Amino acid sequence: MKPTREESNGIGWALVTPAVGVLLLMTIFPALYLLWASFRRFNLMMPENAAFIGLENYRNIVTNADIRHSMLVTILFVVAAVGIELVLGLLLALMLAPKSRSNAAAATLLILPMAVTPVVSALVWRELFNPNYGWVNYYLRKIGIMGEPIAWLSSPQTAWFTVISLDVWQWTPFVALILMAGLQGIPPEPREAAAVDGAEGWRLFWDVTFPLLRPFVAIAVLLRTLEAFKTFGTIRVLTGGGPGISTEIINLTIYRTALQDFSVGAGASLGIAFLVFLSILVPQMLRVLARDSDLVEA
Template structure:
């Protein structure tokens, strides 16, 4: 639908003749004028914080007294020279990779199961969506109580069904703490991934599948060589959106493990919070934030390239 700009913007203007500048630029002025309030709100939450981060990163920020002073790249040296930050960066990458890939595999399995005509399909999909609405704080609190080594139901039932010997203190051991935070995210988001992929499955045209069946393709090669390539846009969108959110994860891990035991489940977002708001070292937190944004913008540009190549979400 080709709409000439002049026909859509400005509209019928009555009264005194408008100034020439308005006449010449009314399309642009209307467009940017409509966008301006939203852009201001978004600038306040993105560009303004970035400017201040850059300023703070080269300062020692004194929250109470007048001790704020320029310290050059000291903050960066401290953050980048701290092996803990590198291992937390690794933990963040591992968290995103594990959570998102498990969600994609489980989500695909669930989507394939739901992609049959059954009487209760609508009911099932409606109920599967519920974890999406549970606040991450609440789901983390529920998980924490269920995993409690003394009162928790998980240990009790695993023991009474003979699946486990001694009770496990899930959040006190790095490996089981990792299992717990990944399970929390997988529980919360797999249904969302499944519903995106289900929409993809339902939109896959039947002809290529039928042709492949005629050519003697088995169910597995049918899925691998025909269905999966056709679902690429939907896999891409699920992957990118989940990765973005997983990088931003804070509440679930903060409430469930608090980054522990030790610092084994500490993600960079938890470091940001601790350094800035518990140690009140705003300079170091800002330096870390800038490094995080740099690394993230690199990863995100790759992810956006994936998105642009396989979907039309960025098109007009």
């Protein structure tokens, strides 16, 4: 006895409404509020003085060099971190895929970095890269890779190295374990057939294995990209956006503008711009993903 369409309609909506309500409250409501605030000179110190100023906040985004820098730096961070994680993750996955006791142990150990509280990993990174007492400077000099000790967080280039290396340490295992699951699910027949036909090594991987692995690559890249765009705590604790504003990604800029300088209007316009950027980027990525995967099949 299947429920009738009408009955199902009512119950269906009744069951999803509480969840949808909470989600609306935490996504659509904030977005609408920010949209309203973004057209105003809204300072939290004088909240009653929220004068309508049209597009001035948005004009400031386009003209302000620091904000342009922050946007550029955000994209560089996401592309560099996710790109490196994909390459290293693929290499690790290829090494991890053959089933053995040693590989199972390695896969288990690789879970650990993912679980570590991001703020804690940033604090540990800061001490590992401490110029005077850090293990990184000491052991790199000891094995002769490095001459003079480096003050890692004092120059933009080395600060970027620490920021990216932290993300790579924490999230390469995520990519590796997804791709490992993908590789282990690929049936051996196509490879064997191609090997019989004389394909080998690199060509065998690129022409036969990789196309079958593509859905997994797509999911790993999509989820890592989304999470990398949300990065906040690690960079705030590790560099605070510094030195200067060299590692200040957009999340830190929005937070500082709206909640430390209390310029909610200016921060809101940045937040809306960021949201619009993501809503253009993500469907494009999903379109590529939908070709390969049933993640989005509802």
